[in-house]
Amino acid sequence: MAHKQCSKHAVVIGSGFGGLAAAVRLGARGYRVSVFEALDSPGGKATVETMDGHVFDMGPTIITAPFLFEELWSLAGRSFNEEIDLVSLDPFYRIQFHDGSVLDCSADAAFMRAQIQQLAPADVAGYDRFLEKSRAIFEIGFEELAHRSFDKFAHMVKVVPDLVRLRSEQSVYKMASRFFSDERLRIAFSFHPLLIGGNPLSTTSIYSLIAFLERQWGVHFVMGGTGRLVQGLVDLITSQGGAVHLNSPVASIDTVAGRASGVTLADGSRVQADVVVSNVDSIATYESLLGDLNKRRWHKRRVQRAQLSMSLFVWYFGTDRQYEDVPHHLMLMGPRYTGLLQDIFKHRQLASDFSLYLHRPTATDTSLAPPGRETFYVLSPVPNLLGNVDWMQQAERYRQAICTRLQEAVLPDLEAHLTASFVMTPQDFASRYGAPQGAAFGLAPEFWQSAWFRPHNRSEEIEGLYLVGAGTHPGAGVPGVLSSARVLDEVVDNV
Ligand SMILES: Cc1cc2nc3c(=O)[nH]c(=O)nc-3n(C[C@H](O)[C@H](O)[C@H](O)COP(=O)(O)OP(=O)(O)OC[C@H]3O[C@@H](n4cnc5c(N)ncnc54)[C@H](O)[C@@H]3O)c2cc1C
Known part of the structure; x- marks a missing residue:
């Protein structure tokens, strides 16, 4: 795809999946994009290390909702299916319990019922009711909430009736316990928040949508490893005319009259930008990159109270x-x-x-x-x-x-x-x-730290600054951070 020449420059800080996806989206909208990454390779948690001929994906391995990647390829005028060899795994994964019994998880309801019949016959009916409930949650939680900006309190107020109806005050574990009496099944249908840093005992049951996400679009593996997706996105960015600068830590976000004006790199050089997107952990963005700014919402006391994963x-x-x-x-x-x-x-x-x-x-x-x-x-x-x-x-x-x-x-x-x-x-x-408290998934996905309560994708602190990645809305996990970049289409001005 030919790069549209344009004077507007977007700087993306960090090359995690959220940052790379943001870069592709802004590039497709005509911005000249520069990504600055502190490490010597792109991908953030999804970087790749090799040792003695073994190729290690350092982070994500379970790829769900592949359409979010397909969308990025097509925005850049390329074909995901021609470039990436995605294989669908069925069963998705095996759960081996401490007593040696196993449950192979799959989207095939008959196959699941047969296994539950073996493990705990009384819970087969509960499985069917659980599926219905998680579908209802998914329809609101993923299809309505994940791709909205939630930067106005009115957005939150609008979804409250749904959240009440779905009993989102309950935890994922409590919800699973309503449908299953066997502890092994309660575990199997409630552990998913751990995949995004949440405690199943306190994470709102809205996050049981993760289990449904697997059923809806399957669980996939990329031949060559997840690193292929990272490299693929970097290629899209360069093909759009953008650049990914490695070994380039950003020291601060510069501001002029309450507006982001660019960044200063750790080597002291300054880069001017019309739009700054931070893929750095949201707490670190406000504490370190905007350390000197007087903040209205994400000030020191608030940040210190934040609960990390x-x-x-x-x-x-x-x-x-x-x-x-x-x-x-x-x-x-x-x-x-x-x-x-x-x-x-x-x-x-x-x-x-x-x-x-x-x-x-x-x-x-x-x-x-x-x-x-x-x-x-x-x-x-x-x-x-x-x-x-x-x-x-x-x-x-x-x-x-x-x-x-x-x-x-x-x-x-x-x-x-x-x-x-x-x-x-x-x-x-x-x-x-640079993860505060060494938290692997940023801000924990608790109700009071979700949607409007989470650091917004359009910064509440300064104009021209946007946040993507695990620490902003909707949250951690590859589908979450790709969705955070999708929200930019709603909140970043056209060139
Ligand atoms: C071991 C592990 C396994 C996981 N498994 C799965 C899975 O199977 N499926 C799934 O969906 N999710 C999984 N996750 C979660 C998922 O990987 C993450 O939530 C997601 O990749 C985070 O992406 P991000 O956009 O927030 O950016 P990050 O990956 O957090 O990247 C942020 C980038 O910013 C850079 N940076 C930081 N500070 C600066 C600075 N000052 N200047 C420049 N650059 C900077 C960092 O070096 C980093 O590259 C896993 C996570 C881990 C750790």
Whole structure:
């Protein structure tokens, strides 16, 4: 697509999925776009690392709502389906409970009913009612709320009757408990907020739409890994005439008479802009990049009261043997659920037990490891840095405990077959991505931090500044941050 020459310049700070999607959208609307990224590779949480021939996607692996990507490709005049090889996984993932029983999750309701019949026959009817309820929530929560700007209180007031009708004051776990009596099914149909940093015990039941999102558009994997999507978006931006500058941390957002006028890079150089889009965590944007500004809404006291998401401990590893029976996505549940969630979110202490998500991309794409080998990562939700865990001390002990659990449950002889190995701790989330409190998903998805209550996509503080990414509306997760960029079409002026 030919780039429309235009004098208006948009600067995007950060190249996470939210920032890259914003850049493509602004480029398609005729802005000259420059993305400034602090790291040496694009993608934010979705960057890629390689070690000993293993290709590790560092973050997102479960791709839902692919139409949000297709839209970006078509805005840039390109074909997503011709450029990206997306495979649909069915079943989506396996949940293995602590008693050894399993549930393979799929959009096929008959297949789900048959498994529930085996696990807890009395809950089959509850499954059907749960589906109906989550469809109703999805229709409001995703189709009505996720793509609206919510920068006026009137928007919020308008949706209150729906939120009351859907009983959004209930938590996701409470909602699941109304439909299922078996604790394993309560877990299976309530763990989803963890995928976006929320506590299933307190996150509003509106977020049970995530489970429905999987059913509606499927669960996909990108051949070559999620990094292909990142590279694809970077290519779209350059094909539109935009530029992605790596190793270019932004030190501050410049303002003139209450309006964003550009940015100052850490090396002191200044870049003028008509529009500034921050893909940096919203709390960090207001605390650091606009540190000197007197803020009306996101002032220091308010920011300090904000509740941030939990963090993650992620162990990336390769093996010199194959584990053919292990599914692509496995949720390996620990002995406790509600108790563990309280430890992570309330007591903020590192428990000795854990629930794990194991990713085995080589189940679908063998090219992500050398022949005969496997590539994995395993993640464990852990308290953010408010928990005062000394990760320098704990990381290796914690990794070994996870290794032992995996070895016992699904990966026999793992220790003896390890090749590549490295970890990300909450401390790394803070230092690598600049995530306040090492929170892996930014502001937690609590009711009082959602929609109008969340930092708006059109900044409340200064004109000409817009926010995209996990810390703004609608929130974390790849569909969430792509939707945040979609909202820009509503709130950013035309060139
Ligand atoms: C391990 C893990 C697994 C996940 N799995 C899934 C999944 O399977 N499916 C799913 O949908 N979601 C998943 N998520 C969530 C999802 O990855 C994130 O919510 C989403 O990618 C965040 O995108 P973002 O736009 O907020 O930007 P981020 O990814 O947070 O990127 C922000 C970028 O800004 C840059 N930056 C920060 N400060 C500056 C500065 N001053 N100057 C310049 N650049 C700066 C950072 O370096 C970073 O590149 C996962 C997250 C993690 C961590």
